[in-house]
Amino acid sequence: xxxxxxxxxxxxxxxxxxxxxxxxxxxxxxxxxxxxxxxxxxxxxxxxxxxxxxxxxxxxxxxxxxxxxxxxxxxxxxxxxxxxxxxxxxxxxxxxxxxxxxxxxxxxxxxxxxxxxxxxxxxxxxxxxxxxxxxxxxxxxxxxxxxxxxxxxxxxxxxxxxxxxxxxxxxxxxxxxxxxxxxxxxxxxxxxxxxxxxxxxxxxx
Amino acid sequence: xxxxxxxxxxxxxxxxxxxxxxxxxxxxxxxxxxxxxxxxxxxxxxxxxxxxxxxxxxxxxxxxxxxxxxxxxxxxxxxxxxxxxxxxxxxxxxxxxxxxxxxxxxxxxxxxxxxxxxxxxxxxxxxxxxxxxxxxxxxxxxxxxxxxxxxxxxxxxxxxxxxxxxxxxxxxxxxxxxxxxxxxxxxxxxxxxxxxxxxxxxxxxxxxxxxxxxxxxxxxxxxxxxxxxxxxxxxxxxxxxxxxxxxxxxxxxxxxxxxxxxxxxxxxxxxxxxxxxxxxxxxxxxxxxxxxxxxxxxxxxxxxxxxxxxxxxxxxxxxxxxxxxxxxxxxx
Numbered sequence: 001x002x003x004x005x006x007x008x009x010x011x012x013x014x015x016x017x018x019x020x021x022x023x024x025x026x027x028x029x030x031x032x033x034x035x036x037x038x039x040x041x042x043x044x045x046x047x048x049x050x051x052x053x054x055x056x057x058x059x060x061x062x063x064x065x066x067x068x069x070x071x072x073x074x075x076x077x078x079x080x081x082x083x084x085x086x087x088x089x090x091x092x093x094x095x096x097x098x099x100x101x102x103x104x105x106x107x108x109x110x111x112x113x114x115x116x117x118x119x120x121x122x123x124x125x126x127x128x129x130x131x132x133x134x135x136x137x138x139x140x141x142x143x144x145x146x147x148x149x150x151x152x153x154x155x156x157x158x159x160x161x162x163x164x165x166x167x168x169x170x171x172x173x174x175x176x177x178x179x180x181x182x183x184x185x186x187x188x189x190x191x192x193x194x195x196x197x198x199x200x201x202x203x204x205x
Numbered sequence: 206x207x208x209x210x211x212x213x214x215x216x217x218x219x220x221x222x223x224x225x226x227x228x229x230x231x232x233x234x235x236x237x238x239x240x241x242x243x244x245x246x247x248x249x250x251x252x253x254x255x256x257x258x259x260x261x262x263x264x265x266x267x268x269x270x271x272x273x274x275x276x277x278x279x280x281x282x283x284x285x286x287x288x289x290x291x292x293x294x295x296x297x298x299x300x301x302x303x304x305x306x307x308x309x310x311x312x313x314x315x316x317x318x319x320x321x322x323x324x325x326x327x328x329x330x331x332x333x334x335x336x337x338x339x340x341x342x343x344x345x346x347x348x349x350x351x352x353x354x355x356x357x358x359x360x361x362x363x364x365x366x367x368x369x370x371x372x373x374x375x376x377x378x379x380x381x382x383x384x385x386x387x388x389x390x391x392x393x394x395x396x397x398x399x400x401x402x403x404x405x406x407x408x409x410x411x412x413x414x415x416x417x418x419x420x421x422x423x424x425x426x427x428x429x430x431x432x433x434x435x436x437x438x439x440x441x442x443x444x445x446x447x448x449x450x451x452x453x454x455x456x457x458x459x460x461x462x463x464x465x466x467x468x469x470x471x472x473x474x475x476x477x478x479x480x481x482x483x484x485x486x487x488x489x490x491x492x493x494x495x496x497x498x499x500x501x502x503x504x505x506x507x508x509x510x511x512x513x514x515x516x517x518x519x520x521x522x523x524x525x526x527x528x529x530x531x532x533x534x535x536x537x
Contacts, residue, residue: 003423004474014470034467041467044380045421045475054474120510127487130459 004054008078009061017075021066028062117172117185119153125175126151140170147171150186155194164190231264231343232526233365237389239381241272241352243373244454247492247502248515249349250278254501255519257310261344264303266314268361269351270325273316279306280499284315291334292326299337308504312343325357335364352381354388362389363396367526369450369483372468374461379468384413390422390447390478397443403429403436422476444477450525452518453485461485481525484518486511 002011010017013027034041035051035058042051064070115121126136137144146167149157158164165183172182236249246269253265267275267288276284284304290296303312326334338346350358362368368389372382391411398404406428410419419425422444430437449472453465465482472480486492491509495502503512 014473030463030466031470033463034470039467040374040376040379041464042471042475044376045383045471124487124510124513127456127459127462130463132459 004057007057009064009074012057012061013065015065019065024062024065028058028066031058116189117177117182118189119151122168122171122175122182122186123151125177129175131175136171136174139174140167142167142170153189153193155190156197161187161190161194230339231341231346232367233339233346233348234367234369234522235268235348235350235362235364236369236371237350237358237362237385238371238378239352239354239383239385240373240378243371243378244486245269245371246275246278246349247496248369248371248452248454248486248518249275249347251501251503251512251515252519252522253311253345253347254279254308254503255516256345256347256523257308258503259519259523261310261523262342263311263345263347264314264341264343265311266338266346266348267316268348268358270316271351275349276304276313276315276317277499278496279308279311279313279501281306281313281315282499284313284317286315287318288314288316288334289318292330299334300341303341308501325355328356328360331357331360335360338364354385356392359389359392363393367448367450367522369452370480371452371454372464373455374453374457374464382468383471386449386472386478386480387422387476389449390444390476391425393447394425394440394443397439398429398436399439400433400436403432406432422478426477445479448479448481450481450483450522452483455488456485457488483521483525484514486514486518 004012010019013019013024013031015023015027019027032055033039035046035054036042037048037051039051046054064074133144133147136142136147146158149155150164150167150171155164158167165187168183168186169179172179234252236245236252238245246267249265253263257263265275265279267273269275270288270292273287276282281304286296286302286304288299288302290302291299296302299314302314304315305312338348346364348361348364350361352358370382370386372378388411391407394407395404398407406417406419407425409415409417410425410428413420417428419428426437426440426444429440451465451468453461456462456464462485465485469480469482472478487510489502489509489511491506492502492511495505495511498505502509503515506512
């Protein structure tokens with residue numbers, strides 16, 4: 001509930017004090033996009049001049065927090081400031097405590113323990129982590145349309161089986177899932193379904 | 206938040222309301238969003254069904270008196286008694302208007318057959334209605350709010366601390382959602398502020414083109430503090446107590462999923478309001494089919510993507526109520 005000018009770098013990026021480098025990076029990208037020029041989330045309530053000021057503040061916060069050494073010395077200064085400024089207003093504490101839990105970009109806890117990994121589940125896992133096909137394609141060097149076919153289970157449009165297994169493993173690894181377990185589950189379904197799709201395909205032509 | 210308890214505790218009456226050992230009050234969850242067509246009724250029908258299927262006793266209230274169709278979404282073709290009977294003064298006891306649905310544990314208070322000319326109840330009727338809703342014999346009372354920022358809609362949104370705002374990834378939805386959030390917050394403030402002068406400034410701020418240039422709750426807080434520091438403190442308390450929850454409906458891309466986090470950031474940075482991102486529901490043809498078959502998707506197609514996401518939102522909602530703040534620990 002503080003104006004931007006009084007917020008710490010952590011509050012500006014909306015991350016907890018113990019946030020790791022990956023979390024800082026993701027939060028930075030999210031906040032920057034939120035106040036970007038074409039942002040759907042902010043265009044109607046934030047004037048461009050204010051958005052620019054927020055972006056500048058976000059850049060400063062990121063520069064400090066993404067640099068290990070700069071962050072350490074900033075933390076030392078922050079600890080000193082807090083001892084002075086927070087004492088007179090104890091009512092502020094609950095809010096400050098609630099902020100670190102609202103880091104924002106961590107994925108859902110996986111609520112689908114057990115069960116098989118089909119295309120729809122891969123898609124859910126991907127969306128939950130906020131990852132686009134292009135990002136996975138960049139990391140894995142896989143064609144983005146193949147990733148779509150994996151999710152849609154369009155087996156007939158995919159290359160031979162041996163490649164599919166590799167694709168699934170790479171896809172799963174990008175989502176932070178166990179590649180071996182996911183591939184084993186996905187391929188069981190593939191082996192059961194793929195001959196049927198092929199039959200349908202050959203009858204249709 | 207009062208009566209924030211595990212539903213099991215609610216049923217067994219272990220949790221006392223207002224210091225008595227009487228039956229605990231239901232948890233009220235109003236669901237709004239400003240814009241029509243974003244899926245408020247769909248969300249109410251499905252969250253109510255999810256909660257009922259999990260064993261909670263649920264009442265879903267159609268508070269959209271000018272566009273009532275919640276009954277259709279839960280498979281009740283003609284509910285008979287309706288909230289309109291209460292508005293027209295034909296019935297005094299809201300509990301007598303509840304109708305069973307095909308879903309065990311789920312009853313509805315429909316809003317069919319309203320008066321075209323004066324559909325909305327007046328202020329004192331609204332107060333009486335909300336008091337009765339808060340005392341219904343149920344674990345959860347979900348309210349389906351109409352579109353817009355009519356004072357009646359804003360009042361219904363205040364029935365619980367845990368109001369949900371539904372957004373879709375479209376500019377129109379976001380514009381209306383922000384207007385709705387601001388209006389709901391100002392309405393709450395008007396009732397919380399004691400000084401006439403401060404209340405007048407709040408009323409002024411409700412006009413988006415006001416001459417003082419008050420655009421956000423932050424601007425308003427500055428004005429209020431200058432006028433009366435004690436009221437400034439009350440303002441901050443009201444601000445902290447206002448914790449709307451967000452649900453993104455019709456999400457198609459990862460960008461759409463992130464929108465909830467972005468809106469939360471705007472609420473925090475621009476309005477000073479701590480919103481909570483409860484979750485999202487992806488675009489799914491199964492949802493359309495379920496509406497056509499007049500059944501909630503969580504019941505008609507429980508294995509569909511939409512149903513899985515809705516169940517997740519329902520679980521997070523209950524988790525957050527059992528352990529306030531718990532659902533804030535993990536993001537959607």
